[in-house]
Amino acid sequence: MENIYRIKCGELINIRAKFTEFKNELCPTSVAHLPQTYEDVKELLDIRSGAEEELLEDSISLNNLAQPDDIPIFDVNLHDLHAKPGQKSIEIPKKAMRLRCMRHRVEENSVRYHTNIPRKYNRYRYIEHKIDNTDESCDLVPLEEILITVRVYEPFVYKRGEGTARKPRLSQEFVVLGRQELTELRDKIYCHCQFGPFKDISNDFESIKNQETEPPEETNTNREDDFGFFFIADTFYNDDRTTKTDYTKEIREWMSRRDDIGPAQVKSMQNVKFEDLNVRVGYPQLYRHYVNCEHIISFTDIRLLAPDDSLKSTDYPLLRCVSSSKMTLCQVCGIIEATFTVKKSNAHIQDPVFLCRNCLISFHYIDGKKVGNFQAFRYYGNRPIIH
Known part of the structure; x- marks a missing residue:
């Protein structure tokens, strides 16, 4: 090989x-x-x-290697960078609060920026x-x-004969x-495939309506x-x-x-x-x-x-x-985490499209009946479960 x-x-x-x-x-x-x-x-x-x-x-002391212009060494705990990131609240202008989408966003989540996490450490959660x-x-x-x-x-x-720019x-x-x-x-290895096999459940409205939003907790994958x-x-x-x-x-x-x-x-x-x-x-x-x-x-x-x-x-x-991959947000509301994947639907520009349960029901069902032709599958994302 x-x-x-x-x-x-x-x-x-x-x-x-x-x-x-x-x-x-x-x-x-x-x-x-x-x-x-x-x-x-x-x-x-x-x-x-x-x-x-x-x-x-004296012979093994690290002071023997010291130079006057050495950069000071600080102890860095990678876990603490994420646990206590020193977030800074951003004040939202009053004019922006006139928008209903902005008010809804503030109600759902507080808008904060991470100011002191180096980008290379922000890729992973230690x-x-x-x-x-x-x-x-x-x-x-x-x-x-x-x-x-x-x-x-x-x-x-990966498809044979086709290059990929994704690392x-x-x-x-x-x-x-x-x-x-x-x-x-x-x-111990986590993979969202453990929750499969994933079947088309678009015709089972009750299953979609009563579907749990969180993946089941399993220690053995x-x-x-x-x-x-x-x-x-x-x-x-x-x-x-x-x-x-x-x-x-x-x-x-x-x-x-x-x-x-x-x-x-x-x-x-x-x-x-x-x-x-x-x-x-x-x-x-x-x-x-x-x-x-x-x-x-x-x-x-x-x-x-x-x-x-x-x-x-x-x-x-x-x-x-x-x-530290971010959650996949619903591509309709952009607020709630996506829990379903919709394929082969003419109602969306992209295929597949990721939707939350509320948007899936309001966009594709009327009085519990399926509207149009599409396929719906459960989606658990790619974030490992930490027990």
Whole structure:
């Protein structure tokens, strides 16, 4: 596959082998364990006197790297940027308040501007996690576990032979342990396809009228009728917990007939740990589920567990950030979030069009009867549910 999609990135590595070699270089055979605290460093270097300790502190002090014209360094908590953005209210002119649409807008939502959030940080919503490593349930040892950062991108439709100017948009970012199986990450990935299959409900007015506006809260996005797989490097990792049917067989047969792609292997997802994978850091891989819903995934960071990370294995896979994509507003009123998608309707300029429940009913139904020809489907948006 890399012969087709060439990209400049790191070499193909086996995570377990690479970090075993790395830890051996950090920790000689004469040392029982890697030093984690300052006291461990003193014991390792056999420093006991106060003079030797002061000399060590002076030699490793960051002040040795300081320059007179250095820019001051400030601690930035990305979560706090969004939690407390320092919003500034905008005073609306009295003439503007004569408009009914403006008065309605003020009643629905207060008009505010975010004034101090850098644009590059405004793309994502960083999740705040309360870390308490003094708890007795902490079962992980720093510098002994591998942490892997996995990015999952939103799906988009690609048609062969047609270019696309849309860049992949991040949906979620997870931190997983090297000891965890691929199924543990798969069960955490959010996708609005979990609420399907989506059927045309335009003829069922009562269903539309009584439809809940919020999506159902589900912690496990893996349904029994959903077959999914990861394609990483040259291997398909199938989730065969619910079915033994291999839906990648035809894909692998096609790949084997291509000289520029080559054959692919197949393994069970629940029998493979992340540390056993062969990956290229930053190289796009594939996650596919619900028949034809495809997500690009990538491994962006691999490192050892640090003392200030969560030391509870139950906290992983850890959702670190999600896309801060704005809600899709109704394209008729422009105020309420869209909860329906309307297709093949001559009454709209666009196809499809996103509508809220009130606009769908008032625009396409009279006394509960469908007016014209169109199709209506439920729409839950692409914003991940954070539990």
